[in-house]
Amino acid sequence: MSESDGVEHRRLIIAGSGIAGLTAAIYAGRSNNDPLVLEGDEPGGQLTLTTEVDNYPGFTEGISGPDLVSNMREQARRFGAEVENGVIEAVDVENDPGVGHRFRVTVSGDVYTADAFIVASGASARTLGIPGEDELMGYGLSTCATCDGAFFRDEKIVVVGGGDAACEEAVFLTKFASTVYLVHRREEFRAEDYWIDRVMEGVEDGDIELKLNTEVTELHGSRENGIDNVTMVHHPEGHPTDKPDDPDTDEFEFDAGAVFSAIGHTPNTSYLEGLDVEMDNEGYLDTAGGDGGGQTATGVPGLFGAGDVVDHHYQQAITAGGMGCKAAMDADDYLEDLSRERAAAGGETEGEGEPAAAGSDD
Ligand SMILES: Cc1cc2nc3c(=O)[nH]c(=O)nc-3n(C[C@H](O)[C@H](O)[C@H](O)COP(=O)(O)OP(=O)(O)OC[C@H]3O[C@@H](n4cnc5c(N)ncnc54)[C@H](O)[C@@H]3O)c2cc1C
Incomplete structure (x- = not known):
């Protein structure tokens, strides 16, 4: 030096x-x-x-x-x-x-x-780029299940993503959530077989529900009260936000207490x-x-x-x-x-x- x-x-x-x-x-x-x-x-x-x-x-x-x-x-x-x-x-x-x-x-x-x-x-961690994200990051929206999962006991928790991190976070969050909803924009997961198997065990046990070919497009809530609900879109062939005008694209509201983003x-x-x-x-x-x-x-x-x-x-x-x-x-x-x-x-x-x-x- x-x-x-x-x-x-x-x-x-x-x-x-x-x-x-x-x-x-x-x-x-x-x-x-x-x-x-x-x-x-x-x-x-x-x-x-x-x-x-x-x-x-x-x-x-x-x-x-x-x-x-x-x-x-x-x-x-x-x-x-x-x-x-x-x-x-x-x-x-x-x-x-x-x-x-x-x-x-x-x-x-x-x-x-x-x-x-x-x-x-x-x-x-990559961000979702959807309305409500900036306002609710740290107030119901998180990128770290191990850090924040325990804040959402007995809540419906949405996890977004289809790779190892999303599957691991979904499995981890079953400790706290009433149900974990794993939202992935495609039909197939990109995760290791080990994590897919753990997710499927969670599905069989009723702790995890899969929402495939689905994307979250908006988060609703406030910093005072956290997340109330989210907007999702679904298309049977996946990537629904790429097909906004397709008659098979279905938009719906979904009640959730927290969202964990794990999209890379x-x-x-x-x-x-x-x-x-x-x-x-x-x-x-x-x-x-x-x-x-x-x-x-x-x-x-x-x-x-x-x-x-x-x-x-x-x-x-x-x-x-x-x-x-x-x-x-x-x-x-x-x-x-x-x-x-x-x-x-x-x-x-x-x-x-x-x-x-x-x-x-x-
Ligand atoms: C929730 C979670 C669980 C995981 N579990 C596992 C597991 O069980 N097993 C496994 O093998 N892997 C796991 N991983 C993956 C593993 O953590 C990463 O692959 C590994 O940490 C990568 O190490 P890294 O040193 O390349 O980068 P990082 O761990 O990302 O470290 C980057 C460092 O660079 C610093 N930095 C960034 N910008 C600057 C800057 N401008 N100036 C100075 N410093 C900067 C950061 O502060 C940080 O200290 C997990 C990852 C996550 C998120």
Whole structure:
């Protein structure tokens, strides 16, 4: 770490303290890269929203999400990682003569520079984009069943979505709801068979009712009294909002005490807008992939990506952790090359020289 003009320079900055960022921090700390982890507005990431993680290897009886990330944070600190509060607002590349290529990271008004940067900023729950959503978010509408389910005991609870998260939330909410109504715009679920089986058990037990080929189009209620009812549309072939004028599209009102939205995630990459880095059309970060070193490299030298911010398919704790490990190892290769190049250029001062190609195996 060094400081000039009030700007602190770091060898490596990691955006995010979810499973990907903390795993990267453990590996980077052990490689003497003195990582600074900036936690963002969800310290510990998405796993802090779940009480039970049963599929993370090594915990025979499962572990709570907050405990798992808290253990990882302590483990990262044991190897010298600094984990600090701070939401990154912008990342730019500086390429000044005598300083070379490095990142300029703006965090809650403060500025850091860094030789390498790992993007592990995950993904945030997607919104429904329907009337009533903004007003009722947190007042009957939620994106986190484990956080808010207990507020709606003996209520009719609507869960929107058709993937793992929606099925898991529907099953979880049977603990509290009089009935859970799982609303999915298609006939088939996208979830793992395990979760579909659990949902079907709930249906057989009378705890869950399926509303397939159906979408919620409006939420009604108030901040004082929460959700009263919702408007839904149904079409026998699915995607009813795409067929508003079809005579088979049926609109109806449905009484409900709460709505849980579980329709997927948006990657947290808006703070990277100042970088010329490739993303897909949903904003997920593009990385090199493939075999060999450098799988987590992006098109910007020294910038690596890991976890749900890259991966729109697996989105699991273990896969995010695996990518965090790879990103730290790729960053270490990059930083070693950078040090060698600076030494060869005759200036071993931190922050000088030019970088090597990302992911080089030298
Ligand atoms: C309710 C729920 C239950 C789940 N249960 C399981 C399970 O049982 N098993 C399983 O394997 N997976 C589960 N998952 C999925 C798992 O949580 C994710 O795949 C995993 O957390 C992804 O880790 P990540 O580090 O990539 O991102 P995240 O966990 O999303 O962490 C992202 C981090 O980046 C930070 N960040 C974002 N923007 C910025 C910024 N501008 N500046 C600085 N930091 C920023 C956030 O604050 C956060 O710390 C569950 C997810 C949810 C929502």
